[in-house]
Amino acid sequence: MTDQDDKLTRRYRELAREEPGAALDAAILAASRGAMARPSAARRWGAPVSIAAVLMLAVGVTLNMQREQPGVEYPETPKSVASEYSSPVPESSEPAPQSVAPETPKRQDAAPAPSSNTAAALERRREGKVVASPAPAKNAMTPEFFAQEKARAVVPAEEKAPAALKKDTGLADIAPQRSPRPFSVPESSPTAPAPAAAAAAAPMAPQAEAVQSRDASEARRAGSLAAPGAAPLRAKREADAASQPALRAQSALDDPAQELERIARLRAEGRHADADKALEEFRRRHPDFRISDAMLERVKRP
Amino acid sequence: MAASDEQLMLAYAGGDAGAFEALYARHKGGLFRFVQRSVKARAEAEELFQEIWMRAIEARDRYAPQAKFSTWLYTIAHNRLVDHWRTRGLALVSLDDDENAAPEPAADPGSEPHRNLEARQTLERLAAALAALPLAQREAFLLHHEGGLTAAEIAAATGSGEEAAKSRLRYAMNKLREAIGDD
Secondary structure, three states: OOHHHHHHHHHHHHOOOOOHHHHHHHHHHHHHHHHHHOHHHHHHHHHHHHHHHHHHHHHHHHHHHHOOOOOOOOOOOOHHHHHHHHOOOOOOOEEEEEEEHHHHHHHHOOOOOOOOOHHHHHHHOOOOOHHOOOOOOOHHHHHHHHHHHHHHHHOOOHHHHHHHOOOOOOOOOOOHHOOOOOOOOOOOOOOOOOHHHHHHHHHEEEEEEHHHHHHHHHHHHHHHOOEEEEEOOHHHHHHHHHHHHHHHHHHHHHHHHHHHHHHHHHHHOOOOOOOOHHHHHHHHHOOOOOOOOHHHHOOHHH | OOOOOOHHHHHHHHHOHHHHHHHHHHHHHHHHHHHHHHHHOOOHHHHHHHHHHHHHHHHHHHOOOHHHHHHHHHHHHHHHHHHHHHOOOOOOOOOOHHHOOOOOOOOOOOHOOOOHHHHHHHHHHHHHHHHHHHHHHHHHHHHHHHOOHHHHHHHHHOOOOOOHHHHEEEEEEEEHHHOOOOO
């Protein structure tokens, strides 16, 4: 700072001596003391606002965790359940919806940590109240059904894990639990699992055993509830399979041309008695069928 | 050893009302003159002066000694004066070519007290020259002489560049020296 600056400053100091009034001083000092008595806005609202924010955050996180709890199976729509479950049934003449009701609890069995709703449904199922499900089928409680259920439920430890491991995802131990095995999988389809797959499936073995034990107990209960005269499903299937040749023969009888061809073969083989008998039967079944001359030469007794 | 302004302000923020009284005693004169010479009318200056201190009191919890207390206090004063000028349709911050800025009309010499003739004449010339300064130059001069702020601190308090603050201060002092016959 130069001498000229110093001189200007001195002159300015000589001229500028104004001060605020005493009343103004008192008012400002009183305001400063009054501010000490009452907390500032930040202090007054800081704690309540912080507590409210923490509570809202905690509630939000809790609700979000409940909504997105991992491993919880949510009931699927009945349409998808029916579409998955109806595939093995069609060859049976029994009504298809018979197995829709037991399927939903079956899915809940696969969930490792069921939610409150699924847990309640599971508990009801353990108590034998599954009959009260929305669409119970009367003949779904047959011993055959539960025997099949049991046979399928035993498979998961051997079958689910390899199927999941084939998906080459990092969720191999989760996917089988979240994706229930569809009933359309043939019973004979699973092959012996590889050792690695069996080792991977080992952690799920207790769960499969639990499912198996529950299904076994249900099968026992169902057996006591089932009608005594109900025909075994497997026996019916076997009977159906045995009747296939007869059915095919019946269909051949229904075709006149084939029947005439069969009679012609009998005649050519010299089994004239059988050929005459078959021809007589043919006339009786197809009285208005016109046999061509060439065929007539072949089927008539020479 | 007396406590610094920053220590006093922190003590006041911590609940020591006596610290504020000491702080107020140190800065009330310079701040009052800074305000009064910016607005000229005493009543208006007293109102602004009180509001500036009230703002400082309310902002005590947010005070952080990152700069001198005087810089922080005069920043509050500058912002309050800007608001004051805005209500009157004036701009406090002038252009860089402050030399060519239109001067404020001279103050009425008759309104200033004068104890003797020479003192009165000096007062009138200096006061007239100070009042005639452009707003930004006058503010820079008052911040330097009343608040004790350096050019860098003036720049920080007014939100301008340091070179601009230096320029304004230099222009203001040259004009005032000419007014009192010291050039």
